[in-house]
Every structure is written in C-alpha cells, then in structure tokens.
Amino acid sequence: MKKTMTWAEWKLLLRSRKMLVPMIAILFIPVLYAGMFLWAFWDPYANMNDLPVAIVNLDEGAEMDGKELRLGKELTNTLMEDQTFKFTEVSKEGAEKGLEDQDYYVVIEIPENFSEHATTLLDDTPEKLTIVYKPNEGFNFLSAQIGETAMDRIRAEVNEKVASTYAEKLFDSISELGDGFGEAADGAEELQEGSAKIAKGADELKGYLKTLAGSTVTLADGTDKLARGAGEAASGARELNNGLGALSEGTAELVTGANAGSAGAGDLKKGITDYTAGVGTLAGSYNEIAKKETEFNKAVGTLSERSSELNGATVQLAKGAADLNAGLTELSKQLDSILAGLPAKQKQAVLAVLSAEKQDVFLAALAQLTQGSAELSEGMQGLSGGTAALSKGASELNGAASQLAEAHGQALAGVQKLNESSATLQEGAASLATGNGALASGLTKLSEGVGTAQKGSSDLASGLASLTEGSSTLQTGTSTLASKSKELVDGSSTLVDGAIELDEGVTTLREKLAEANETASEVNATEKTYEMAASPVEVEQDGINHVPNYGTGFAPYFLSLGLFVGALLLSIVFPLVEPSINPTGAFRWFFSKVSVLAIVGLLQALIAVGIVKYALGMETTNTPLFILTAIITSYTFIALVQMLVSILSDAGRFVAILILILQLTTSAGTFPLELIPAPLQIFNTLLPMTYSVNAFKAAISTGSLSSLWTNNGILIGFMLVFLAITFGYFALLYKRKHSMEVAEA
Numbered sequence: 154m155k156k157t158m159t160w161a162e163w164k165l166l167l168r169s170r171k172m173l174v175p176m177i178a179i180l181f182i183p184v185l186y187a188g189m190f191l192w193a194f195w196d197p198y199a200n201m202n203d204l205p206v207a208i209v210n211l212d213e214g215a216e217m218d219g220k221e222l223r224l225g226k227e228l229t230n231t232l233m234e235d236q237t238f239k240f241t242e243v244s245k246e247g248a249e250k251g252l253e254d255q256d257y258y259v260v261i262e263i264p265e266n267f268s269e270h271a272t273t274l275l276d277d278t279p280e281k282l283t284i285v286y287k288p289n290e291g292f293n294f295l296s297a298q299i300g301e302t303a304m305d306r307i308r309a310e311v312n313e314k315v316a317s318t319y320a321e322k323l324f325d326s327i328s329e330l331g332d333g334f335g336e337a338a339d340g341a342e343e344l345q346e347g348s349a350k351i352a353k354g355a356d357e358l359k360g361y362l363k364t365l366a367g368s369t370v371t372l373a374d375g376t377d378k379l380a381r382g383a384g385e386a387a388s389g390a391r392e393l394n395n396g397l398g399a400l401s402e403g404t405a406e407l408v409t410g411a412n413a414g415s416a417g418a419g420d421l422k423k424g425i426t427d428y429t430a431g432v433g434t435l436a437g438s439y440n441e442i443a444k445k446e447t448e449f450n451k452a453v454g455t456l457s458e459r460s461s462e463l464n465g466a467t468v469q470l471a472k473g474a475a476d477l478n479a480g481l482t483e484l485s486k487q488l489d490s491i492l493a494g495l496p497a498k499q500k501q502a503v504l505a506v507l508s509a510e511k512q513d514v515f516l517a518a519l520a521q522l523t524q525g526s527a528e529l530s531e532g533m534q535g536l537s538g539g540t541a542a543l544s545k546g547a548s549e550l551n552g553a554a555s556q557l558a559e560a561h562g563q564a565l566a567g568v569q570k571l572n573e574s575s576a577t578l579q580e581g582a583a584s585l586a587t588g589n590g591a592l593a594s595g596l597t598k599l600s601e602g603v604g605t606a607q608k609g610s611s612d613l614a615s616g617l618a619s620l621t622e623g624s625s626t627l628q629t630g631t632s633t634l635a636s637k638s639k640e641l642v643d644g645s646s647t648l649v650d651g652a653i654e655l656d657e658g659v660t661t662l663r664e665k666l667a668e669a670n671e672t673a674s675e676v677n678a679t680e681k682t683y684e685m686a687a688s689p690v691e692v693e694q695d696g697i698n699h700v701p702n703y704g705t706g707f708a709p710y711f712l713s714l715g716l717f718v719g720a721l722l723l724s725i726v727f728p729l730v731e732p733s734i735n736p737t738g739a740f741r742w743f744f745s746k747v748s749v750l751a752i753v754g755l756l757q758a759l760i761a762v763g764i765v766k767y768a769l770g771m772e773t774t775n776t777p778l779f780i781l782t783a784i785i786t787s788y789t790f791i792a793l794v795q796m797l798v799s800i801l802s803d804a805g806r807f808v809a810i811l812i813l814i815l816q817l818t819t820s821a822g823t824f825p826l827e828l829i830p831a832p833l834q835i836f837n838t839l840l841p842m843t844y845s846v847n848a849f850k851a852a853i854s855t856g857s858l859s860s861l862w863t864n865n866g867i868l869i870g871f872m873l874v875f876l877a878i879t880f881g882y883f884a885l886l887y888k889r890k891h892s893m894e895v896a897e898a
Contacts, residue, residue: 183715183761183787206238207248207257215268224271224282225263232261232307252289260287261307349656384625391618394611454551464541471537478527485520700854705771709849710822712761713786713842717816719757720790721809723750724798730886739887743880746795754791758783774856782852782865786845789868792875793841800882816842841871 212225232240238259243251248260262285270280284307700706729746736742762783765771773779793812797805819826819833820842826834837843844864851861 183712183719183757202236202239204238204259205257206240207251207260208232208240208242209245209248209260209262210242211245211265212263212267213265213269215272217272222268222271224268228263228307248287252287255289258289261285262287344662351655398611464537468537471534475534482527701772704769705853707823708765708771708853709846710820712765712783712849713820713822713845714813714817715761716757716783716787716845717790717794717813717842720754720787720794721806721813723753723791724794724806724809727753729795729799730883736887739884740880742887743883747876750791750795751788754787755784758787771853773853775852775858775861778858778861779849779852782845782848782861785865785868785872786841786848789841789845789872789875792872792879796875796879796882799879812840816840819843820846822846841868844868844871 208229210225210229212223214221214223214225216222229242233242241257245262248257248262251257252260264283264285266280267282267284270282273279727749729750732742732745759780762780766773766776766779794805794809797809799805801808815833815836818829819836819840821829821837822842826837844867848861848864848868851857851864
C-alpha cells in the first residue's frame, strides 16, 4: 500500500502539466535568489574605477625656501593616474551641479590655501592641510562610505608627501647646523683668547679702584659742610619772598577794590540823577491817574445800574417764553385729543377741508413752532442767568474802583515826598565819587613798589634754592661715589674670578662645538631617509580564513535565504496535505508527501550549489561538506514550511514569512550579531537560519569541522522535530477523517 500512495502522488505530479512546470521552476528559485545576488555583489570593489568622482583643484600654490610648491596639482595628477575611481577634474561650479544632477557620487575639493598651509610648520600657529569631501549620500549611501575609505588612503598619501618634504627640509637644516657648529667652534677659540685678556685687565682695574675709593672719602666730607650752609641761606630767602608775596597780593586787592569803588561811585551818582528824574515823572503820572479814576468810577456806577435793569427785563422775557412754550404744547395736545374724540365721519369732514399736502404742512409747522418755543424758553433762561451774573460783577467792580482810587492817593503822597529828598541824595553821591578816585590813584603807586621788591626777593630765593639743590646733589653724589668705589673694589675681585671661569667655560664650549660639528657631519640623508621619516610605520595584514570577495562572504546568507524562499514557494505549488487518492494509513499518507518534498529539496540544493560553486567560481575549503550542508539546510526549511502550512494552511505561510524576516535580521549573516539591537539578538539562537549560516561559513571559509557538525546537528534536530510534529498532525487528521473509510472497506 505504501508504494501505491507514493506512486499515485508521483504519477499525479508527473502527469499534471499545471503542477509539473511550476515544480520545475521552483527548483531554480534558490538560484535566482542566491545566484543573482551573489553574482551582482560578487566583487564590487573590482569595478570602482567606473565610479564617477569629480576633483576640484583650487590650490593657488605657495613658495617654500625659494622653491615653488603645488601640492594640489601633484595630488590631482596622482589621483588621475591612479584611477582608483573614475576621476574627472572639473570646476567648482561644474562639480556642484554634477553632484546635484547625480553625475558624480563624490566631489573632492582641494582649497586655495592647500599648499600655503604646508609652509606653516614652523609658524607660531601652523595650519593643517584640508581636503573637502562632498558625497551625495542620498544618491547612494554605500558609495559615500566607499569614498570615505578612499579619502583615508588619499589623506595618508598627502601626509606622507608633506612629511617627506618636511623631513628633507629638516635634514638640510641639520647639515647647515653642523656647518654652523664648526664655525662656532672657531669663534669659541677666538673667544678664549679674548677671555684671557679680560682676566689680565680685570686684575689691573682692581688696583686703580682701590686708589679711587680713598680719594672719594675726603671729597664727601667737604660737600657735606657746603650743603648745610646753602640750606640755611635758602630757608631765609624763602621766608622773605613769602612775606613780600603776601604784601603784593594785599596791595593788588586794595587797588582793585579802590578802582571798583570809584567806578561804583560814578555809577551811583548817575543812577541817583536818573532816579530823581524818574520820581518826578512818576508824580505827574499819578496826578493824571487820579483824574481818570474819577471818570472811571462814574462809568462803573452807571454800568451797575443798567445791569440791574437789564437783568429784570431778561427775567420777565424768560417767563414769557416759558409760558409761550407751555401754551403751544397744551394746544398740540388738545388738538390731538379733539381729533381723536370726533366721530369718524366728522373727523373725515374736518380733514377733508385741508388737502393731504396742507395737512402735512400744518402738522409740521405746529411741531416746529412747539420745538422753537421750547428752545426760546431755554435760551431766555440762559440769558437771564448771564444778566444776573453781569449785574453782580458790575456791583463788585464799582466797589473795587473805589478801593483803587484810595490806594492811588496814598501812593501819590509817597512819591511826592520821595521827590523832595532826591536832591540831597544826589549831592552826597558826587562827593563819594571824588574821594574814591583819589584813593585808587595812591594804592596803584603802592602796588607797583611792592611788586618790584617781591621780584628781587624771588630772584634771591631762586638762586639760593639752586645752590642748595646743587650742593645736596653734590653731597649725594660724593657719598654715593665713596660707597660705590668700595663696591667697585669688591666687584673687581669678583670680576677677576669670573674672568678666570669665563676662560675655562669658553674652552669647554669650543670642545663641545667641535664634537657637535663632527656628529652633525655624520648625517647623510637620502630619499629613503625622507620616506622613512615621513612614513615610519607600515601595516602588514596577516589574518586567518581569508575571504577573497564580497560574494564569498555573503554566500552563507544568500544561500540560506534562497533555500528558505524555495521551500516557501514549494508550499504554494504542491499540495502539502491533500492526498492524490484516499489515504490508507497515516504514515503512508505522510511519506507520500515527504518523498516528493525530499526529491525537490535535494534538486534545489544541488542546483544552487552547482551554480554558486562552478558557475560563479566560489572557492570552498570542503566541497563535499558544503554540498551536504546545502541539502540539510534545504530539508530543514522545507520541513519547517511543511509543518506550518499543513497545520495552519494560508496562515502558516504568513507565519513562515514572519520567521523569514526575523531570520534575515538576526542570523548575523551580514553585520555581526553585537551590532544589531539587543531585543532582536534573543531570536538568534531560536531560529534555524542562524545555524545554516554558521554551517555554510565553516564549509566555505573557516574549515572548522567542529563548528560545521555542531550547526548541522542542530539543523537536523530542527528538521526531525518539524517532521515529527507534521506526522502527528497527519495521524490526527487521518484518525478523524479517513480511518472509518478504511474500516468499512
């Protein structure tokens, strides 16, 4: 019966073109995924010379030690010849436009001061050389990353070139320094001869200074007596000069005061004369004012009387306007009440007397008359208040005019009395002016005599002060001379000792400079020396398990992905549960499906391995184990998909896709596991693709048999568990649906 169900399954598959053709196409799904991806990314760095990169050289060059330096041009030529990328030298505007238009992935810009900064090594603030790197990351992010790697290499080359130039300059300076040491040694020999002469002269100077020190002591005693006498004479002269100065200041003030008094007396006399004339004029004016006040008082009395009469008339007029307004208002009200009380026919007869236009005119005139009377009443009331205020003000003005006339009378009497005493005052002012003039003349002569005496005393005091200052300076100088002469004697002894030490030091200097000259002369720098100084360190890469290209590195990941997708599509084409004939047993039913899946899984694995290994030429450390790993991986993924789809149907395919997504992000097939988020790292050990990737890595690159068998063993464990669960589902399904059919048969 086992052969019957299996044969029926294969017979249905081989005879059904709708099923056979998709099954054959599914055999190449892993190749389409793994083979195409690996072919596309097999070795992208091999085609980097096709990646367009723009170079903008703005360097203006510089001069260094008389030589022209154009590092920007040299760097541009080196890059163009190297062709790491597809370099194109363009203008700054062309580069920016090309970067925006996606003609270039990267722009390398060399600024104007590139060479100039290379000459600033020995400046107080040396400037670094800068290369501007502009990638279009939005166009292609990986191209920007590749460009950064290339920029590191370019920077290393520029550093080596600049450092080599600096090293050449340094060694040239060392050679020049050696020559300078030789010349300095010759000079030190001459210096030694001079130091010997200095020592001899210092000894002779010591004797002369002892004689000088004895003479300066006698000179210091005489200048001390001279300084004391000159100081006493200068003190007396200063006191005399101070007294005459005070007298001169006092007489000057007296002269100034007398002149001011004389001028003031004259002004007083003139002012009193003007004052007397003004008082007379004021008396005449007050007489005229008295006459006019009499007439003004009469007019004010008349105004007060007329204001009272006007106020009375205004009150009567306001009362009449109020009565007129009240009458018109009452007339309007009575007319309205009469018209309202008439019967309709009579009212029509009354109104018929007037035409419609006349009725309107009559009513409007009546209303306007009423309003005008009201306004007239209000105006008359305001006028009445104004005339009352005018009458009151006129009465008050009449009283004030009387008081003003009385005050003017008193003022007139005072002015007349003042006018009578002005003549006596004028005579006294004339006498005062004459006396002040005579006093000012005498004080002027006194001031001139005091000024002459003060000038003489000032000259005397100035001369004595200069004598005192000179004698003090002389005293200080001689004292200092005596003191310093002794110090010179002591210093001459130190000078003698120092001259001896100088001679010894110069001898040592000459010997050391000769040694330095000999050492510097031994430095013979060459181009290799400059290169060594510029780049003393080289890196040798000595790794294990070498991976030749991207394709080999990504093969474990893409092979696992392709085989999983092949298993997933197989579940769509081939019915994983529906039997071709009525099942005769749970195991026969399960085996009939597994037999087809096993052959398809084997063919998928072999085709994928054949294309990757032989068509793409991928190198493997162990080809048989590589093939075995592909078969185990294919079977494991098919078993997983079969379990999910058999039990959950279409929902199982959805779960399988979710598992595929988790495996792609957590299997560490691209980036190291430690670089992905920690929550995703949990799924790494729970899903089979992790172990298929590790097994492929061992078979392709590392050759670690222990790792290969460990990971393949885990895959086989996954596969057996999936198959066991699927068989359990078939057994349960057979028992529920088909066991009764077999029993009846």
